[in-house]
Amino acid sequence: MKQLTEQFAQSVVRPRARDTYKGSFGKILIVGGNAHFGGAAIMSASAAVYAGAGLVSVATDPVNRHALHARLPEAMILDATAPELETAVRQATVIVVGPGLGTDGTALTILKTVFAAVNAKQVMIIDGSAITLVASHHLDYPQAQLVWTPHQIEWQRLSGLPLAAQTIEASQKAAAKIPGIIVAKSSQTHVFVDEDVYENTAGGPAMATGGSGDTLTGIIAAFAGQFQPLDKAALAAVFVHSRVADIVAMNSYVALPTMVIRELPTYLKQLSE
Numbered sequence: 001m002k003q004l005t006e007q008f009a010q011s012v013v014r015p016r017a018r019d020t021y022k023g024s025f026g027k028i029l030i031v032g033g034n035a036h037f038g039g040a041a042i043m044s045a046s047a048a049v050y051a052g053a054g055l056v057s058v059a060t061d062p063v064n065r066h067a068l069h070a071r072l073p074e075a076m077i078l079d080a081t082a083p084e085l086e087t088a089v090r091q092a093t094v095i096v097v098g099p100g101l102g103t104d105g106t107a108l109t110i111l112k113t114v115f116a117a118v119n120a121k122q123v124m125i126i127d128g129s130a131i132t133l134v135a136s137h138h139l140d141y142p143q144a145q146l147v148w149t150p151h152q153i154e155w156q157r158l159s160g161l162p163l164a165a166q167t168i169e170a171s172q173k174a175a176a177k178i179p180g181i182i183v184a185k186s187s188q189t190h191v192f193v194d195e196d197v198y199e200n201t202a203g204g205p206a207m208a209t210g211g212s213g214d215t216l217t218g219i220i221a222a223f224a225g226q227f228q229p230l231d232k233a234a235l236a237a238v239f240v241h242s243r244v245a246d247i248v249a250m251n252s253y254v255a256l257p258t259m260v261i262r263e264l265p266t267y268l269k270q271l272s273e
């Protein structure tokens with residue numbers, strides 16, 4: 001098993017080249033946030049912007065429009081149920097689907113539209129409700145470069161492994177049957193990439209608060225848009241998310257997602273130097 005360390009993240013997060021523009025750092029589309037879980041999409045999008053993504057759009061329930069614009073004017077917005085969703089998916093380089101999407105009929109229709117529109121060159125991060133929908137509706141895996149970010153119950157749904165049976169060996173076996181990178185989140189997150197297992201060395205119980213996973217999706221998306229190859233970008237994102245939470249937790253009982261997001265640019269600057 002390999003360890004995810006700061007040294008590794010440092011090798012991925014490099015200073016920005018001078019001859020660049022916003023299009024150099026990824027065009028991210030976040031698909032999520034129904035009328036109840038708008039915050040999840042806002043946290044994912046905020047994390048993407050603060051982790052350096054070039055352009056971020058959010059396809060969400062229109063009820064979230066004002067909240068998103070007020071919290072994050074850097075992001076663009078579209079109605080997830082409108083025909084523009086398909087075009088937005090085609091134009092993105094990285095798509096996040098699932099944070100706060102919900103699991104009702106509308107959510108399923110949105111997810112199917114996204115899966116049908118992606119192509120093999122695009123990166124897609126599948127999280128939260130989208131994982132639950134894939135498992136419960138036995139959806140075909142989409143043709144894209146996939147990163148799955150299940151928590152333990154979502155991993156149970158996707159892999160069929162009950163929580164108590166989720167040993168590293170069993171999870172690795174199950175991960176091998178699913179295309180893409182699996183970020184199996186828990187108090188001890190493991191990442192499965194091809195034959196390799198990576199163990200996160202950062203993070204702690206201050207992260208046990210709603211929205212921590214939504215935040216991780218935005219960081220992975222931003223890194224996928226900025227750094228290659230995808231496996232290194234995703235691994236570095238997992239470490240950075242937890243490390244920044246540890247830094248916040250030095251002076252705070254809980255590492256709220258909004259606090260972690262705010263600290264990202266400072267930590268990334270230090271890491272890149």
Ligand SMILES: NC(=O)C1=CN([C@@H]2O[C@H](COP(=O)(O)OP(=O)(O)OC[C@H]3O[C@@H](n4cnc5c(N)ncnc54)[C@H](O)[C@@H]3O)[C@@H](O)[C@H]2O)[C@@H](O)CC1
Binds near residue numbers: 130151154210212
């Ligand atoms: N502010 C917001 O809008 C938030 C929206 N969220 C969204 O809500 C949707 C449902 O996500 P949930 O994860 O709550 O729902 P799930 O339907 O996946 O529920 C998980 C259930 O399993 C239980 N559980 C036991 N062990 C667990 C473990 N190790 N990790 C996680 N759950 C464990 C929980 O108590 C819960 O009852 C997702 O789309 C998610 O993105 C959440 O991220 C919370 C914050």
Ligand SMILES: Nc1ncnc2c1ncn2[C@@H]1O[C@H](COP(=O)(O)OP(=O)(O)O)[C@@H](O)[C@H]1O
Binds near residue numbers: 205207210211213
């Ligand atoms: N006790 C803990 N120790 C370390 N990391 C934790 C702990 N509790 C939660 N986390 C991290 O917080 C995140 C929670 O993700 P998730 O359950 O999907 O949250 P949400 O859906 O509410 O955003 C994961 O990255 C997980 O590893």
Ligand SMILES: [Mg+2]
Binds near residue numbers: 128214
């Ligand atoms: Mg989650």
